[in-house]
Amino acid sequence: MPSDTPPGKLIVFAAFKCIAQGNTADVLAQLRERKDDTPYLVFNEQTGELLDFDVHNRAGVVAHAASAETSEETPRGVGRPKLGVVAREVTLLPRHWDWLNRQPGGASVALRRLVQEASRVNADRDAVRASREAAYRFMTAIAGALPGFEEATRALFAGERGRFEALIGSWPADLRIHLQKLSAAGWSTTA
Structure with a gap:
């Protein structure tokens, strides 16, 4: 999940007790109503990921705790961005490229088909x-x-x-x- 995309639901713990839960707006409202100053931790409810949460919501989004790290820019202009296709680098041995290029539709189609099948089999x-x-x-x-x-x-x-x-x-x-x-x-x- 990109660091500028807020998670669907949040859960907040203070001293091992759940003090707030819900979407970003609900959690903001619940935290602003708190009367104590016990430190709290905000998590993505589904992934368990610790989030950096600004209760004043000055940035307007919830950021991942790791968002301080520099994120890799997605190259623009390559692939089919309107379809969500993004070009990335894949490193293979020459014999692998030869096999991929012999497949119907070429390397990209064969790789997409292999990934789709692996996703289904390993779900x-x-x-x-x-x-x-x-x-x-x-x-x-x-x-x-x-x-x-x-x-x-x-x-x-x-x-x-x-x-x-x-x-x-x-x-x-x-x-x-x-x-x-x-x-x-x-x-x-x-x-």
């Missing part, structure tokens, strides 16, 4: 990986000092749901509930 595995990574991002940002964090992380990536649930069982309720939501797709037995 379940990709969903499991995305779920585990979202849970891990969230855990790392907010729960790194909690008891059992490292073991819970190992259980998450090993796909050991029972062990993961047991390890986070003593964690604060709001934190645990959100972790269970983020990790739900990560327990697939088919991936």
Whole structure:
């Protein structure tokens, strides 16, 4: 997601308690109504990504925490921008280029077809990986000092749901509930 695109839904935690949730406008309103000054963390609700959130919304957008890093400019004028096609560099061995060029429609058509097929075939595995990574991002940002964090992380990536649930069982309720939501797709037995 580009750093200038706000996420769909946000969730905000202060001292392990969920204090706000919803779209950007809803969260802004909820945070502005707060009477205490407890520090809070704002996350993308679906990806678990920690966000840099300006409660005064001077910039008008929510930025990724990593947006301070320089982002690579997309080249203009190459590809078919109106169709969303962007030219990028692909490095292959000569025999790979030879094979691609022999395919019906040429290299671009063959690569698009290969990527589409791989996306379809690996959809379940990709969903499991995305779920585990979202849970891990969230855990790392907010729960790194909690008891059992490292073991819970190992259980998450090993796909050991029972062990993961047991390890986070003593964690604060709001934190645990959100972790269970983020990790739900990560327990697939088919991936």
